[in-house]
Amino acid sequence: MQVPAALEYERASDVDHALNLLGRYGDTAKILAGGHSLLPMMKLRLATPEYLIDINDLHDELGYIRIDPTEARIGAMTRHRELLESDELGRMFPIFADAERVIADPVVRNRGTIGGSLCQADPSEDLSAVCTTLAASCVIRGPGGDRVVAMDEFHQGPYETAVGDDELLIELRIPVHPNGSSAYEKVERRAGDWAVVSAGAAVWLEDGVLSDARVGLAAVGPNTNGITAVSEACRGQAPSEELFARAGELAAQHCEPSTDQRGSADYKRHLAKELTVRTLRQAVRRIVERN
């Protein structure tokens, strides 16, 4: 029987209350959002917080998807199912629905949150790869107010984030540019598993050429990573199979997979290449079909 170590349970009633509790308990506390990453780690005693601060009552305050012409804002307590079922988000960023369909299973998705997923900082985590692909920013609130951290700086190593002991991730912000689309694809050992490798791609077309392109990979480094070499190679180019192939080669070169029980480094490099090609192709196809 797996049970967490003894703990003191606290329930936050709003964001300010959560911050007060974090200020009081510091590094002896952990935030409990959906719990589907943290509770398994607590059962294995990989995490043994003295205090657990349950923020599920903050769903009314932090569970939202708001899209305006320049920016999408997603509250940290937005649950996977809400991301999957949001038509507005799906139209603007189809990468979310692609990823959500392969995250765990529908019952887990009823509970897990985007904020919890990002704060877990697992190198294989899908929404981290999505947010990396979309150049998201993370809004972190602390006693001194809000600060905004780019995805590249949010993750500081496996299971480490920029969120301080007295801080809370409250929102993700994603820039919106015209005529873009996106896609996500994952290879997993069995349905609902962590990625062997997964890739996200986001592209923007202007007068037949790529004004920008971004690729984010999961499970091929200490954190999900954006492949800047792909962006540099694609900008200003017309989309073509040759360009996608070149981007795939670059993605394979610019990642750091390691051999583990999910596959060899060579195999993962192959997947990074292939999934980069497929997601770029799919993202471009979506723009073409929409127009």
Place this chain on the structure above:
Amino acid sequence: MQVTMAVNGVEVTREIEGRLLLVHFLRDHLGLTGTHWGCDTSNCGTCVVWLDGEPVKSCTVLAASAGGHEVRTVEGLEHDGELDPIQQGFVECHGLQCGFCTPGMLMTGRALLDRNPHPTDEQVREAISGQICRCTGYATIVRSVQWAAAHPDGAEATEPDVTDSEAVPSGSAS
């Protein structure tokens, strides 16, 4: 700490440890052993109950988190001694062999039909994709959910109506 929640419509209050998981609260503190406890790792889904109407894996929810909320378990499916159509479907279509996965399958199946009264077989499979039947009786589980979809009032059919689901081969009613 003290926790109060509504379980199958009845308010219960118990003294618990903060680390107590909802599945153990239901089974050990309330004696509601219909909810099964399986893998402990949110993979198998036999512990699925509803929290405020949503299926959740109760091995991965703290009992304390359910405080102030409504929980529904497999014991809460029947009405005045009458089986819910989803339960009747599992009877009619041989939806269980060993029965271990059944409570979770029933709760997920009922939730699916409440949201989508006429799912495709593919949608049923997707809904139960976080649940494991180690007897591998998935085909009959899908048929059982479809029986319930076709009999929303739990009609007293003693044989499955073979026209109700494409998954039931003609003449295979048992």
